[in-house]
Amino acid sequence: MEVSSKENTHFFSNNTILPEDRSSFKSESSASKDKESCCGGIKIFLGALSFVYFAKALSGSYLKSTITQIERRFDIPSSLVGIIDGSFEIGNLLIIILVSYFGAKLHRPRIIGAGCLIMSAGTFLIAMPQFFMGRYRYERFPSTINSTVSISPCLQDKSQTPLSALEKSQAKINAGCEKEAGSSMWIYVLLGNLLRGIGETPIQPLGIAYIDDYAVEENAALYIGCVQTVAIIGPIFGFLLGSLCAKLYVDIGFVDLGKVAISPKDVQWVGAWWLGYLIAGVISVLAGIPFWFLPKHLSEPHGRKDSSTSSEQSKFIVEESKDQHKSYQHQAKLAEMAKFLPSLKNLFGNPVYILYLCASIIQFNSLIGMVTYKPKYIEQQYGQTSSKTNFVIGLINIPAVAFGIFSGGLIMKKFRIGVLGAAKLSLGSSFFGYLLLLLLLAMGCENSDVAGLTVSYRGAKPMRDNEQALFSECNLGCSCSDNDWDPICGENGVTYVSACLAGCRASNGSGKNTVFFNCSCVGTFESSHSSSAVMGPCQKGNECPKMFLYFLVISVITSYTLSVGGTPGYILLLRCIKPHLKSFALGIYTLAIRVLAGIPAPVYFGVALDTTCLKWGSKRCGGRGACRLYDSSALRHVYLGLTLVLGTVSIFFSVAVLWVLRKRSSPQDETLSANGERGACGTKSRKDNFVNSDQLIQSTYWPEKETRL
Numbered sequence: 001m002e003v004s005s006k007e008n009t010h011f012f013s014n015n016t017i018l019p020e021d022r023s024s025f026k027s028e029s030s031a032s033k034d035k036e037s038c039c040g041g042i043k044i045f046l047g048a049l050s051f052v053y054f055a056k057a058l059s060g061s062y063l064k065s066t067i068t069q070i071e072r073r074f075d076i077p078s079s080l081v082g083i084i085d086g087s088f089e090i091g092n093l094l095i096i097i098l099v100s101y102f103g104a105k106l107h108r109p110r111i112i113g114a115g116c117l118i119m120s121a122g123t124f125l126i127a128m129p130q131f132f133m134g135r136y137r138y139e140r141f142p143s144t145i146n147s148t149v150s151i152s153p154c155l156q157d158k159s160q161t162p163l164s165a166l167e168k169s170q171a172k173i174n175a176g177c178e179k180e181a182g183s184s185m186w187i188y189v190l191l192g193n194l195l196r197g198i199g200e201t202p203i204q205p206l207g208i209a210y211i212d213d214y215a216v217e218e219n220a221a222l223y224i225g226c227v228q229t230v231a232i233i234g235p236i237f238g239f240l241l242g243s244l245c246a247k248l249y250v251d252i253g254f255v256d257l258g259k260v261a262i263s264p265k266d267v268q269w270v271g272a273w274w275l276g277y278l279i280a281g282v283i284s285v286l287a288g289i290p291f292w293f294l295p296k297h298l299s300e301p302h303g304r305k306d307s308s309t310s311s312e313q314s315k316f317i318v319e320e321s322k323d324q325h326k327s328y329q330h331q332a333k334l335a336e337m338a339k340f341l342p343s344l345k346n347l348f349g350n351p352v353y354i355l356y357l358c359a360s361i362i363q364f365n366s367l368i369g370m371v372t373y374k375p376k377y378i379e380q381q382y383g384q385t386s387s388k389t390n391f392v393i394g395l396i397n398i399p400a401v402a403f404g405i406f407s408g409g410l411i412m413k414k415f416r417i418g419v420l421g422a423a424k425l426s427l428g429s430s431f432f433g434y435l436l437l438l439l440l441l442a443m444g445c446e447n448s449d450v451a452g453l454t455v456s457y458r459g460a461k462p463m464r465d466n467e468q469a470l471f472s473e474c475n476l477g478c479s480c481s482d483n484d485w486d487p488i489c490g491e492n493g494v495t496y497v498s499a500c501l502a503g504c505r506a507s508n509g510s511g512k513n514t515v516f517f518n519c520s521c522v523g524t525f526e527s528s529h530s531s532s533a534v535m536g537p538c539q540k541g542n543e544c545p546k547m548f549l550y551f552l553v554i555s556v557i558t559s560y561t562l563s564v565g566g567t568p569g570y571i572l573l574l575r576c577i578k579p580h581l582k583s584f585a586l587g588i589y590t591l592a593i594r595v596l597a598g599i600p601a602p603v604y605f606g607v608a609l610d611t612t613c614l615k616w617g618s619k620r621c622g623g624r625g626a627c628r629l630y631d632s633s634a635l636r637h638v639y640l641g642l643t644l645v646l647g648t649v650s651i652f653f654s655v656a657v658l659w660v661l662r663k664r665s666s667p668q669d670e671t672l673s674a675n676g677e678r679g680a681c682g683t684k685s686r687k688d689n690f691v692n693s694d695q696l697i698q699s700t701y702w703p704e705k706e707t708r709l
Helices: 002-015 020-065 067-073 078-105 108-131 163-178 180-200 203-214 217-247 273-293 312-320 323-338 340-348 351-372 374-382 386-414 419-442 544-564 566-575 579-598 600-610 632-664 686-698
Strands: 488-490 506-508 515-517 533-535 613-618 624-630
Touching: 020 067, 020 078, 020 108, 020 180, 020 203, 020 217, 020 273, 020 386, 067 078, 067 273, 067 374, 078 108, 078 180, 078 203, 078 579, 078 600, 108 180, 108 203, 108 273, 203 217, 217 273, 217 386, 340 351, 340 579, 351 374, 351 566, 351 579, 351 600, 351 632, 374 386, 374 544, 374 632, 386 419, 386 544, 386 566, 419 544, 419 566, 419 632, 544 566, 566 579, 579 600, 600 632, 624 632
Parallel strands: none
Antiparallel strands: 488 533, 506 515, 515 533, 613 624
16 A cells, blocks of 8 residues: 555656646556556456365365265264264354454455465365375175185184184284274364365455455456356366276275275275375465465556445555544444444344245255265165266266356346246245155165165065074074175175175185185075175166166256256345345355354264164274165155255245245335335336346355255
């Protein structure tokens, strides 16, 4: 500010000695240079901010794609994974108020740069446990790992096992127990995600405000729209990166991949989840570098120089540089604090705002929970690999969401829809979206035939006590453990929990190519003509691939339909509150969504999904690990049912919003304000109203927009 004042003094001093015509020429040239430097500076900032939005969207969506990988790697239940996922919102909430208030007084580009460094540090921290936990250990019969030791799967007599092999096995277990503390390293993943939330906090409020302050007014909405468009591209690359890393074995580069006895189709498979976080961390570091070289202020556009509206930051600077305004500022702050409670009362006294807030909170609960566990649902319900699941979500679902958001804004502009119309469009989008979601209840796969869990050893339905049903007459003579999960597929098409529980007495080969013979339980099955089995679980039924195709089609249409209502709903929120309360209302709205939806939804969705588990894994030193097998039917009803129940409740609140708006509307003006006065909606001309609507459509943002599926 001091530099600019000196330049102005020099400028005016030159004017006193220059002829009038030359002075005017210099004035025009100076103004044109200012405009060029302003445009160049704001475009550089726009490009840097767009890259940051891409980086944060990529890392956020990549976390969603690795939910099942993290669960298996750390042997933790879904409920705990939900807490890890919600820690991002907690980190964001810790400093959002401080950043929003003090950010305008400080060097905003450098604060954003510092946020990028913190975000990258958190991303790197998430990947760190991989380098301290030791190699990943999956449950496998010894002969499938080391072909030099011949051990019968069915250990009728422990003397069959060479003493050295037993000692080595026991030594490995003891070594695993010594490193069992590594399983608690999921805390570092939680802390890393918390840091990501803290680092991301200044990006949106300070970045968008900076563009709005220094961009030409007619270009501000376009610039913000470009940033949001790039933010939607980020999740596409995030899920595609998740698909690529899920194909790679977790310990790639550290072990001989030829000796790995599991494949990506195995439920114990863990991909190189940590690799994507390293890539995302590097991208975040690169995204933050330009902000350290950007100026604290840009010269304001020529059209804004004489306007009554000035930037938020310049107001702080000008007022703080004048001593005579200090007492006035103090009084203004006291007056502002005194207005807080009346403003809060006024806001919560607005029935449309309260009803829409309740509808949004409940709807975001359903959407966030559904998005978080969608990869798990596809893997468990349709037997797809993590790699294919992430590829499908990134390449099909995310573009459908982006197209839906764009369509909602286009419909608002094309048909010049007012507040009442926006409420109808938002309600219709939710209603038809959840109606389509109802169809998915009929598009599931039946449970895989797993002896002792979903079918009995003779082919009949299992006993209610699944753990007791794991043992049968055909494997009573074997020394088996009911805690193991080392599935094999019998030639009868039935999966057995382990070769021992299948009663197999001989094996040939090693690794993925191991074949088991003389399996007594396979031979006793009703339709069995052989007693051999191969490594890995059996594939789902023949109808499952077809059901998965139907699921993809309906899922894409549902994603598009639900996303269409996002922009109209946001416009409804802005149009039906008093103009001076908009910022406050949006702050309360964002806070409520994060606290009441972003944090709890992944947790209780995870708890609900854990209730459908049929077979839990076990840790080396005891204790329950990650779920190995879910009841497909129960999983489908819990996952989709919980989403539909929450969505239905939100629709009732949306109907109430429409009813209140209709009650307060008049036939002459459907855009009447929700408080009964002709405020922001009714007093403006129809043309001006919709020009502002177009700007809001382009700059619309709400939590989890990038990953709403």
